[in-house]
Amino acid sequence: IGYAQAVRRMGGQIYTHTEVRGIDVQNNKIIGIETSKGYFKCNLVVNASGPWSRDVSQLVGVDLPTExxxxxxxxxxxxxxxxxxxxxxxxxxxxxxxxxxxxxxxxxxxxxxxxxxxxxxxxxxxxxxxxxxxxxxxxxxxxxxxxxxxxxxxMSPDAQPIIGQSEKVKGYYYAVGYSGHGFMVAPAVGEALAELILFGKTLHTDISYLDVKRFAELNIEREKSVV
Ligand SMILES: Cc1cc2nc3c(=O)[nH]c(=O)nc-3n(C[C@H](O)[C@H](O)[C@H](O)COP(=O)(O)OP(=O)(O)OC[C@H]3O[C@@H](n4cnc5c(N)ncnc54)[C@H](O)[C@@H]3O)c2cc1C
CATH class of the missing domain: 3.30.9.10 (D-Amino Acid Oxidase, subunit A, domain 2)
Structure with a gap:
């Protein structure tokens, strides 16, 4: 509630009960989203859709390996x-x-x-x-x-979050796959993502190791401290 209040105070709008059904991409750039409340022009989308992260990512044709x-x-x-x-x-x-x-x-x-x-x-x-x-x-x-x-x-394959930006689709960011420990890292992820979007890099924490590219490696070590 505190975060939502801060968003509104700073001029942001929050649409609850609004499903994103399509993401409009032209020349590998995001230009808008189709939702249950109509079409919105935008050039930036953050996929933070939790359990639905893989399906939402398919809307831009990017595979995020979450289940x-x-x-x-x-x-x-x-x-x-x-x-x-x-x-x-x-x-x-x-x-x-x-x-x-x-x-x-x-x-x-x-x-x-x-x-x-x-x-x-x-x-x-x-x-x-x-x-x-x-x-x-x-x-x-x-x-x-x-x-x-x-x-x-x-869940992600190594039980660590997948956070970063797409190289394929400009303006597409993701913060998903928290694997049962996303609540405690949410404030830090919010800060890091905001920096990545605004400055093209994070200023306080290096999160590059959380990018989806890590799964191209053959030996993925799974986090064991998950119940
Ligand atoms: C039983 C249990 C215990 C847990 N215990 C802990 C714990 O002790 N510590 C901890 O740090 N974490 C814990 N977690 C994990 C934590 O709850 C999650 O990691 C965290 O809530 C993930 O946040 P999120 O914002 O990424 O996703 P969510 O909170 O799942 O939010 C995703 C949102 O996206 C929306 N959405 C999905 N698809 C669309 C769409 N197409 N259009 C619009 N909106 C969409 C959903 O409606 C939802 O509101 C626990 C989870 C569970 C289930």
């Missing part, structure tokens, strides 16, 4: 605050933290999850995660569940 996977979360009733740290285990495949309101948020990865957009939730996830977590954290035994939801990880 989206469902991740589920369960949220308990609130308990008195006593757990100030985040618990995470890559070998145990779980993470957990207590919110300021006292609820515990619990999640785990699912190696059997198929790529694709899917916001359903499953009893299997609840059963697996709860039995594991109660064993590790016995205080959770009689705690009630309040919510169970799912969201999408937009």
């Amino acid at each position: 989206s996977y469902r991740h589920q979360i369960i949220v308990t009733e609130p308990l008195e605050n006593f757990f100030p740290m985040m618990a995470i285990s890559f070998s145990g495949n779980f993470y957990m933290r207590q919110t300021q309101h006292g609820q515990f948020i619990l999640g785990q990865g699912d190696k059997d999850e198929k790529p694709g957009i899917n916001y359903n939730v499953t009893f299997r996830f609840e059963e697996e995660l709860i039995s594991k977590m109660v064993e590790i954290f016995p205080f959770l035994k009689n705690v009630r569940l309040m919510r169970h939801w799912s969201g999408m990880y937009n």
